[in-house]
Amino acid sequence: MCGIVGAVTDRQVQNILLEGLRRLEYRGYDSAGMAVIAADGRLGRQRAVGKVAALEEKLQASSLSGSLGIAHTRWATHGRPSEKNAHPHQSGDKLAVVHNGIIENYEPLKAELERDGYVFHSETDTEVVAHLMAREAARRNDLLSAFRHVVTLLEGAYALAVTHADFPDQIVGTRRGSPLVVGVGIEEAFLASDPLALLQVTDRFIYLQEGDLVRLGRHGSVEVFDAEQQPVKRDSTIFEHGDNAVSRGEYRHFMLKEIFDQSQVITHTLEGRLGERHVFPRILGADADELLSRVHNIQIIACGTSYHAGMVARYWLEKLAGIPTQVEVASEYRYREVVVPQGTLFVTLSQSGETADTLAALRHTAQKGGYLASLAICNVPGSSLVRESDLTLMTQAGPEIGVASTKAFTTQLVSLLLLTLALRQVQHGDDEVQARLVSALRGLPQLISRGLALDSAIEGLSAAFADKHHALFVGRGTMFPIALEGALKLKEISYIHAEAYPAGELKHGPLALVDADMPVVAVAPNDELIGKLKSNLQEVRARGGELFVFADENIALEEGEGIHLLRLPAVDEFIAPILYTLPLQLLAYHVAVLKGTDVDQPRNLAKSVTVE
Template identity: 40%
Template structure:
């Protein structure tokens, strides 16, 4: 959610801070700000709105080569409305901080500080944390942070600067991620490595209870006993070019175009002679044989991938699967048996609700498997096993390639379960994996070649106020994701329904001219779906059908038909998803909206 950057070094700090914040824009934000030392004085510049507005406010400081240390922040409002005064950094004459997360007991702390004479200028929980650190600050920043940590409750990551330590950064966290990254011209503190990938590929994630003390030529990490720890750096396997548009008008379109390659890369990484090989995941054959139930826990797009995964695992492996929203999982007192497996899915590996669900499962002694895109993320570190979606950095807020690769990983897992539990022969599995490795990427590529056709369809429906998405089985699972993608970036009200549920209330909303987008790729139940389509057409709905090339959909069944490359029904969600993503993308483009950074949304949701 919020983006954090700190820099101390030998080069212009303000320019590096603002450039880093621009690299973090995709996380979502409503305001931005920086604090830095100029002539040994702590100066803060911040505003509501885009980073461009911050650049305009900074003016000559952007080129001041004498400013070597500072912190920056992009805010996504949680406590207090988006405004100049609620923007970060927050602080006092002595200390300034930037913060990502939530201080749960800030009201209690604020009252305590007000009784001590502190006056508050904003509505934020962040200002409370800053002034609490100031209250404990005498002459040692680390001591002040330690005392503040004892009182702060919640999930947070904080980077701070102190007036009397104007060439140092201090960073600490509880649950929310923050990293340190060394370079030849100074050192950084950042929310994630993408902010500084143009300068370095090396980083170290801070752990709970650690405090990082950073100067221009040194990084010291103190353990909870204030003893220095040995620092071992991780290295990312992608570069700045991967985090740039590469000639595409938007990151989202670029990432859709990367889907064939990332599917092939991820699937091949988990195969040996076309047989699923998950030995590196920590998931044993014995666990899969004994599993009584699999619980898939995720949020948003990742949860929709889980809906497809459920059908695939139950069909191929004959294991019962439940799919639960991570935000609900903990509060349902879930029934978990010792041989169950909990699978958590998260692109970032830092999603707060999903991470909390993982921890609950671990507390119950249940084996947990993470499916994540970011190596070394919290879920990757804490899960008992992990399968990586090798999608590379995904910058657009609306997930595309990560979703399709999550499907691919779940398919490989389903095939492995079917093989281990003797529901599938090796020959069957190899036939499926060949299709997944070869035909699926080719099918996605064929959809991409028809982008202009899909754009013309988008033009026809872009001005509607509401769209209904319907389907059955896996088609319904894809409906959920297609509706989310459309509403995320077009701001059109969209709802997904199982086609058979229309007559149980929803059809009362289908009136003359209302678009109904129907997904009908499953040959076994297509007649049922066509029957539901006719029901909506009889009430004046405008029909768009997504179907396979070999499916018997009459030409007069819809106003528009998007025929998809024919794959086995198991894998049709992959090409259907790509087509739906392109439709949402071009709808947003035709509406002249901000495709990559839709309003009110954050890429990485690190608060509950």
């Protein structure tokens, strides 16, 4: 979401920091800024609302000279997008700080600092850190010592970088729940929230661990301290994948690269949003707690893949948060008379934020009124959907080049589960279910990697589809929307006609289509409906249908004639829709490759549908 860049060198850092910010633009932001310590010891700062280009214009008019500095791209959580709320934040004219994440206890800290005479100039939680650092640095006359003390006062998820004109040869930083990496150069050192920001200056990185503190100094000095504040050595690694986020790299197609990106982008989507036992409601903004407490109904509007994500979310929102939820295709929504229940949150989903039907539905709603607020879940900051919604939750998928959405879909699912848990937290408080799911979300990136390790096995299965013209996908509960998504992926890029049904509906018509030439794909996690799903699958086999089952490793199913089985890792039932999406994406990809279609740019389709 937000981006941090820092540099301690023997050369001018302004352009290094600026390029770092450009490379972080994919993460989502609404303002940008940088602070640099000049050779004469003065701290200079420039900030701008909007794109990094707006900051660059300011720097062209009034540049920042110096060889040490920090920079930031911000996505508003506390305080509206404005220059006064943009980072870096200062305390006096000597200290500057940049911050990703949320300081949960900033309000009592702010009240304490105001009693001590500190004046606040922004609406952010970050300014608390700036004043705390200024106070402690004056008391201790040591930047690292002050920083060590201040981080013990903070609660929440954050990454921080601080510089001070009285200590012009060092930058201090830390990470707790939000990533931070050290770039190791030749006689110089760098700091960033993502290695992509620094690939123009180094390919060697130290990935800081949770709770680590770091001090960067001159001549490439890097000192790391663990969560117990003891000196520790962290090994550096070479970044292997190049510096172009929109390059296919080692992959044959963008779609395959983006499928394999999912572990990383889900990590980005989760960063700074999880506490020990709950999701931070303020991921939606500073006043989210109060707003979410008044949500009694939810209306989700979306198209295509995003619509399937909304269908999954309905199960989550009703079961976990106890909130009645409706999901509707955007192109249909505004052409009927809608009755809006009191306390309804209007949620739109879009990868691009420019989907014409979804935008039209939002604008129709804004004219008609009656909704509590509008929330956009989107992958593109600055898009029309984001600008025109009351609240936003960015999915952090990064650039998605393939027309058939993959990582944008799974990050939408993650974001919708975060929304669900934030609502549960606000309306029902902490409980063991929420703590269990927060733990499961922390482990999700690793689980995704295990699921992607099945790629070769799925490639082997794909040969059975190469000469087929039709396919059925089935699932129950949250797996029905995942079956819909699997069918959509297959038809989008392989041009095989594919349909999906709730497995229990097979006997109400679709069984008439089943024969040896109609492969049936089933998704079978180990949930409360697995017994009924097994019965549905027997109906298919009894009619000569060939089954391809993606099943939990603990389910008692056996391969046999006409039954092809691929085992997935055991997973929490609420996380299962995200994991079970992966094999369906890979199946569609490999079938399309076998059929020789244009995987990344299938016929008749566009990435962003901006016409009705």
